[in-house]
Amino acid sequence: MRALLLRDLRLAIRAGGGFGLGLAFFLIVTVLVPFGVGPETALLSRIAPGILWIGALLACLLSLDRILALDWEDGSLDLLATAPLPMEGIVTVKAIAHWITTGLPLVLAAPVLGVLLSLPVPAYQWVVISLVLGTPALSVIGTFGAALTVGLKRGGLLMSLLVLPLYVPTLIFGAEVARRGAEGLTVQTPLLLLAGISLGVIALLPFASAAVLRINLR
Amino acid sequence: MVLSVRDLAVTRGGLAILEGVSFDVPPGEALVLRGPNGVGKTTLLRSVAGLQPAEVGQVTGAEDEIAYSGHSDGLKAMLSVTENLRFWASVFGLSDIAPALAAFDLEGLRDRMAGTLSAGQKRRLGLARLMVTGRPVWVLDEPTVSLDTASVALFAQAVRTHLGQGGSALMATHIDLGLAEAHVLDLTPYKAGPRSRQMDEAFL
Numbered sequence: 001m002r003a004l005l006l007r008d009l010r011l012a013i014r015a016g017g018g019f020g021l022g023l024a025f026f027l028i029v030t031v032l033v034p035f036g037v038g039p040e041t042a043l044l045s046r047i048a049p050g051i052l053w054i055g056a057l058l059a060c061l062l063s064l065d066r067i068l069a070l071d072w073e074d075g076s077l078d079l080l081a082t083a084p085l086p087m088e089g090i091v092t093v094k095a096i097a098h099w100i101t102t103g104l105p106l107v108l109a110a111p112v113l114g115v116l117l118s119l120p121v122p123a124y125q126w127v128v129i130s131l132v133l134g135t136p137a138l139s140v141i142g143t144f145g146a147a148l149t150v151g152l153k154r155g156g157l158l159m160s161l162l163v164l165p166l167y168v169p170t171l172i173f174g175a176e177v178a179r180r181g182a183e184g185l186t187v188q189t190p191l192l193l194l195a196g197i198s199l200g201v202i203a204l205l206p207f208a209s210a211a212v213l214r215i216n217l218r
Numbered sequence: 219m220v221l222s223v224r225d226l227a228v229t230r231g232g233l234a235i236l237e238g239v240s241f242d243v244p245p246g247e248a249l250v251l252r253g254p255n256g257v258g259k260t261t262l263l264r265s266v267a268g269l270q271p272a273e274v275g276q277v278t279g280a281e282d283e284i285a286y287s288g289h290s291d292g293l294k295a296m297l298s299v300t301e302n303l304r305f306w307a308s309v310f311g312l313s314d315i316a317p318a319l320a321a322f323d324l325e326g327l328r329d330r331m332a333g334t335l336s337a338g339q340k341r342r343l344g345l346a347r348l349m350v351t352g353r354p355v356w357v358l359d360e361p362t363v364s365l366d367t368a369s370v371a372l373f374a375q376a377v378r379t380h381l382g383q384g385g386s387a388l389m390a391t392h393i394d395l396g397l398a399e400a401h402v403l404d405l406t407p408y409k410a411g412p413r414s415r416q417m418d419e420a421f422l
Contacts, residue, residue, distance in 0.1 A: 003308035007297070014296040075290025079347075082267050082286040083309045218270040 001089050008097035018066050022059035022102040029055035030113040041118045048117035049178030056106045063102050064142040065156045072150045087210035095143040103135030126181025134174035137198040140205050141166045147209040151216045219279045220244045221355050226275035228261045234410035248387040253405035259390035263359050285353035291344025295333025307350035318349035321376045337364040358389035
């Protein structure tokens with residue numbers, strides 16, 4: 001499993017690996033929003049937590065179809081399925097690799113890009129904390145979506161439609177943590193719900209992803 | 219461990235294509251599957267490899283014993299030849315890739331990116347992968363596609379060595395590898411009749 005993780009990370013940083021795709025998209029969204037809504041600081045700082053969360057979510061979505069489709073196209077997925085790795089382990093490693101190459105850079109970039117949106121000072125820590133807690137769920141749910149659509153040519157649209165509703169709870173509670181943090185309110189309830197969603201999907205979805213992947217490999 | 223297939227029926231896209239297939243592949247022997255295009259060689263091999271459940275019948279001696287090689291080689295274009303082989307070796311818990319490189323004459327290509335190899339060289343790398351799995355039963359689907367005569371001889375030699383070490387091989391191929399140990403099974407008589415159409419598979 002470690003070999004698979006290292007291979008995926010190595011592939012991501014080699015040419016054409018797609019590392020930085022999500023990050024670049026996140027940068028573009030957050031740079032363009034002030035141009036779109038105008039330079040009014042009060043308005044920007046009010047919508048900043050939500051914009052950062054939506055940007056991170058869409059950036060995540062953009063890179064989902066690479067999680068399994070590339071391995072399916074070159075036949076590695078068939079070979080991995082006959083290797084002594086449990087399918088649940090394979091999809092978990094894939095989700096971890098996706099989080100390290102996409103989710104983690106987004107978490108690290110969010111405070112920097114927050115400056116462009118004049119994010120209120122107390123909100124910085126809560127944006128980072130909510131993204132740290134929420135992005136693993138985005139990667140795990142995304143891997144499930146990728147497993148559902150792995151055999152389809154141009155399955156990206158279908159996958160987005162399947163995955164977006166599943167992303168909504170994470171977005172609602174993640175953005176709520178950041179918004180309440182920005183206004184200096186207590187964040188405990190949305191924070192616990194966000195963490196609960198993440199832990200729940202991490203615990204359960206790999207089994208579902210493995211099951212649909214087995215069916216799709218037939 | 220004897221790979222044993224009993225009364226196997228396989229379907230593809232909801233359509234029964236083979237039924238009543240039975241054979242044994244004991245250690246040290248190779249079985250070559252023959253039959254016209256579309257008769258179900260690939261589907262049968264995928265069932266034996268466990269990628270697809272059998273409709274009827276059973277496969278014993280395959281679980282965690284087989285090394286499967288399909289139409290595609292599972293190579294990553296942006297990894298070098300040795301990186302590709304090392305990855306598969308560590309997935310199967312082995313580390314020594316030198317014999318595999320030597321057996322398929324890949325030493326001169328060690329540091330080339332797999333994406334820059336020719337089709338035949340990629341195939342040789344895909345077949346070298348079998349040697350780093352340490353699995354006793356090789357299940358091969360058209361292993362000699364795009365190989366030249368010299369490479370086919372290398373492959374035949376590798377299979378012979380594998381059989382000599384107590385391994386076995388099940389392969390679908392149209393060319394004669396010159397293996398004395400190989401038995402041939404023609405799949406044409408096992409073709410499923412039109413009556414045994416299965417509909418429920420289509421809904422899965």
